[in-house]
Amino acid sequence: MVEQKIVFDSGNELAAYAAKQINYHIMGYYPITPSTQVAEHLDELKAAGEHNVELIAGDGEHGAAGICYGATTGGGRVFNATSANGLLYALEQLPVQSGTRLPMVLNVACRTVSGPLSIKGDHSDIMYTLNTGWIILFAKDPQAVYDMNIVALKIAEKVKLPVIVAYDGFFTSHQKRKAEVFAQDQDVKDFLGEYKPEYHTLDPENPLTFGSYMNEPDLINNKFQLHLAMEESRTVIPEVFAEYTKLTGREYNVMLGHRMEDAEAAIFALGSSYDTAKQAVDELRKEGKKVGVFTSNVLRPWPKEELYDMCKGVKAIMVADRQDSYGSDGGNMTLEIKATLQDYKSDIEVVSRVYGLSGKDFYIEDAMQMLNEVVEVAEKQKVEKRFDYYGHYKGEANYEPTQYFKPITKEEASPGLTTVEKDEETGRYKVKGGLPKDATKMPRRWAPGHGACPGCGIPVNVNHLLKGLEGNVVLLFHTGCGMVVTTAYPKTSFRVTYVHNLFQNGAATLSGLVEMFHEKQRRGEIPEGDDFTFVMISGDGGLDIGMGPAIGAALRNHKMIIMEYDNGGYMNTGYQLSYSTPRGAKTSTSHVGPAQAGKLQLHKDTPMIFAGTHIPYVATVAESQPADFIRKAAKAQKYAKEHGLAFLKAISACPLNWGDNPRYERSVIEAAVDSCYHPLFEMEQGITTITYNPEGKDKKIAVEEFFKMMGRTKHLTKKEEYKEIMDQIQTEIDRRWERLKAMNDSPVL
Secondary structure, eight states: OOOEEEEOOOOOHEEEEEEHTTOSEEEEEETTTHHHHHHHHHHHHHHHHSOOOEEEEEESHHHHHHHHHHHHHHTTTTEEEOHHHHHTTHHHHHHHHHHHHHOOOEEEEEEEOSSOOOOOSSTTGGGGGGTTTOOOEEESSSSHHHHHHHHHHHHHHHHHHOOOEEEEEETTSOOOOEEEESSHHHHHHHHHOOOOSSSSSSOTSSOOOOSSOOOHHHHHHEEEEEHHHHHHHHHHHHHHHHHHHHHHHHOOEEEEEOOSOOOSEEEEEOOOOHHHHHHHHHHHHHHTTEEEEEESSEEESHHHHHHHHHTTTOSEEEEESHHHHHHHOOHHHHHHHHHHHTTTOOOOOEEOOOOOOOGGGOOHHHHHHHHHHHHHHHHHOOSSSSSEEEOOOOTTTTTTOOOOOOOTTTTTTOSSSSSEEOTTTTEOOOOOEEGGGGGGOOOOOBOOOOOOOOOHHHHHHHHHHTTTTOOOOOEEEESHHHHHHTTTTTTBBSEEEEEEEGGGGGHHHHHHHHHHHHHHHHHHHOOOOOOOEEEEEETHHHHHHTTHHHHHHHHTTTTOOEEEEEOSBBBGOOOOTTTTSOOTTHHHHHEEETEESSSOOOOHHHHHHTTTTTOOOEEEETHHHHHHHHHHHHHHHHHHTSSSSSEEEOOOOOHHTTTOOGHHHHHHHHHHHHHSSSOEEEEEEEEEEEOTTTTTTTTTOOOHHHHHTSTHHHHHHGGGGHHHHHHHHHHHHHHHHHHHHHHHHHHHO
């Protein structure tokens, strides 16, 4: 056996450690809880100079999957990690990867699929992948996550199929355990050997076509070949497991069982629940009950022969599914096991229980209760309930939802704080009023009681926006901190109608609602007097992954407002880099170290992107200029009601991740404005106007003065080695500002 060392790490950290030792060429990724730590830890190791993996942040999980596919066509080793709806967003790319027979490794930290939104662990995501043509390994603990990440790549390259390594979100992904790892990275490389793909796109002597169009005679052969590769893996997987055992002393088989040799009743449970059930089995064995537990380390190819050999002596099995295949009286593991036993004409009784959804804890006592139930089935050979949920509870029969806030009437929300009138000479709008001292007249649509961090800019910015909107408002929030801290069931912080949809589709969702309102009004199903202002709130990277649908909504010019609270990162998942993160900033996926100096790219100019769609109104706002903020909100409402889509961007503080003092957040925002990092302007019907010029007030400062106020960028202002980066940032900010001034001075730019 090779030299090994003991570490104390989580499953995510060990997946990253294995990737570092393999030294993949590319990791395409996108942050999503609970798999994000894989990319975070791998980036941290890169900053320390421990590997050369190129980490590429996609615009969403679908884009990340595309990055990975493109990289694998180039004949290199490729790695990724995702969870839940991120996996589903990438799902259409998975058959592309397997159908063109390109190996790679994808880690899935299993999590509840929304909606409603939950970030806790169960198996409702991984079961969607069963029909994608990927080999699927399932790791029950952090040690297995590490080991399977290494064997997965060897299996993938032997049979030319991609491999998923799945494990329980939070239970395995985040809990630290003692584990053994290869002491020398070279031993991992020696085990894997050199990857020499037979075909790739980077061979000028042999140009190839990947993913050609196929008609039915050829496609069926393609899928048959994929089937043959999957069948080949039935032999390859045990061989690679055995080879790995000789190297490490850690034994892996396709199936895993405890006290199954003479068991009459048994539980099948995937993942971390297996070890819990083992302890329950040992307790019941003391009472003389012949019980056992078994699980599978492999979901695809389904190991039906090994499974039947493991359980053929029992009288009854309870399949514990951490997901449901709705309408089929069992989750996917139930269906697989029933089909297996049917193939062998077995008379073993099978009962199914859906348990542990959304990370609901599974204790030894729960496992003992399940085992006692299946013991009774084995003894009586009679099933009272073949399928049920375990751990659910009956609600109150006469429950009436509590109305925590009195709804705001249109009259209450129309205090006349602002008036918007058209300038007949220019065709643009003038706003009167909007003074902060009068803003208390507007009732708060977002009420106190949310869970945002002290100093968080989201409530400040959203409430400033709402001060400028008269009448009825409907809000849609992308997933993000603003959503998470306000709508924890069964309560809400909103006194107006509120809708949530995921990052990638909020704008499309709201545009559908907007058009439904107008169509119902056109048909006379909604009175003419009823009116709404529809607003989408985005941030936390929502206009990275959600940019496509947002641009689509802008191009269709729906009558709605999009406001971005730009906090410069994916804050709700722990601050990973966003395309709007400042260049050089320190995040959990752009670490600062001897080999890396924070984020490599300049921040995205979102207002100019929306300006390119030629919507009627684009503006930037800041809490340091509240009157300007309220007036622009009122103008945006006027355009959204009469002309089409309006876009507002606010720079939004996040003290927790910016690394500054919440007490002084307004001065930090003011510095962003005075440095022209976040200049204040509006583009009305294509005409640009700077609404606050710090040069004219002799208040303009260098970007360095803004950056030194935040822990995430302070390093750029302190060390000589970062001077070139700081100079490049200043040059770009100056260029953007000069361009904006030129647009302000020109009627056509």
